[in-house]
Amino acid sequence: MDSKHHILRSFDAFPKVPPSNQVRTTRGSISSIFTYVFLFFLIWVEIGGYIDGFIDYQFSVDDVIRTSLFLNMDITVASPCKSLQVDVRDSTADRMLAEEKLNFQGLPNAMPWEMYQKTKEVVSPKLEDILANSLGAKFVIEGQRQNDDLPYCRIFGTLPVNRVRGSLYITGKGFGSTFLRSQPQTLNFTHQITEFSFGDFYPFFDNPLDMTYQVTEENAHTFQYKLSVIPTQYEKLGVDIDTTQYAMSLYESSRKYVSGIFVQYDFEPIKMIVAERRLSFWHFLIKLVTIIGGIWIVCKWCYRVLEKLLSIALGKDVLRRGEEKKEGGLLDSLDEETFEKI
Structure with missing residues (x-):
């Protein structure tokens, strides 16, 4: 019975995310802040452009x-x-x-x-x-x-x-x-x-x-x-x-x-x-979602490339200083008594 509980406890129905997303670092926090600020500025500019319209020459x-x-x-x-x-x-x-x-x-x-x-x-x-x-x-x-x-x-x-x-x-x-x-x-x-x-x-x-x-x-x-x-x-x-x-x-x-x-x-x-x-509201909404999604993906890839370059230049040991790792899987927070009830 204990072996079955151990297998079920270690089972995680969700695929593991990349290791770079399991580690909290100062670099990651700073890059996230810059990304959010940039996205907020971009949304503000797009909303202003939607309200003001654009000049069409024909x-x-x-x-x-x-x-x-x-x-x-x-x-x-x-x-x-x-x-x-x-x-x-x-x-x-x-x-x-x-x-x-x-x-x-x-x-x-x-x-x-x-x-x-x-x-x-x-x-x-x-x-x-x-x-x-x-x-x-x-x-x-x-x-x-x-x-x-x-x-x-x-x-x-x-x-x-x-x-x-x-x-x-x-x-x-x-x-x-x-x-x-x-x-x-x-x-x-x-x-x-x-x-x-x-x-x-x-x-x-x-x-x-x-x-x-x-x-x-x-x-x-x-x-x-x-x-x-x-x-x-x-x-x-x-x-x-x-x-x-x-x-x-x-x-x-x-x-x-x-x-x-x-x-x-x-x-x-x-x-x-x-x-x-002026763009229609739905056209504007689709454009805004597309831009935000594209910027988000590009920022993630840029961060990964930067991490890779830093690890090559400085070494992994230097980059791991100050990291805070998340331990365990999805069911790790359940104690034995709670697991028995499940």
Whole structure:
């Protein structure tokens, strides 16, 4: 009977865990603490990311039919208003007399140059900044002329343009005529661009040409801008903002072409959507459990590898100092009297 009790006492229905998990060491405690702290930090970051959401960028074919949109501009040119004209032409052979919509205001001096940049670093705006600056506005006057004889001319206003390839010209009056060729010394196309955008007018949006300038010492000088315009939609918390972005390149020449400021623009057939998204709760939960499980397994393997390397470098006797071993199996804590009752 005693032999049967001994066999049953020594029997353990559960498989033995690895010896490294049967020994309590200072190293193991420290590694466990670091693992728990790291997992807590990771869970906190993931929960914060789930609450805040993420920014999703997508491109799609622009399926909204738009026949026209607005061109908003505010440009100051270093020439008198009486010597300048503005025209808009597009690929449909439609020509607009922009002077009927734009305002020409003569100025004695240019705007303060320190407000403008010659070269501007292109930075993608944040969705929060777009929503914070999405206050629309419009020019309340149009077709007005003031102080045509002053040396600087501010040209500003909104033009309705066809949504096709087109060009905006700021040249001397009589573009291509004898007047322009006979008096090039009277026209200088140094300019400051305060605003140049397409679509609804949002004065606080930062476009690539906004607050930039170009300077030339020559009167017969050509500035040619080429713009590629992309419709853009911003979405957050149920708020949608439809506007545009554009990429810009600048070419200059002297005494080769007709002097002036030429802006060629073209509209891309694609649309960019910038939206704030959130994972579903179940997707987030599965992701969180997967990450925690993966980190836990990796930490265990790293600890085992470290123990192996230390045992090789320092020897097992050194590593065993201060160990607290667990003795016995599952049934070892039962005394004889209790075992008899079982």
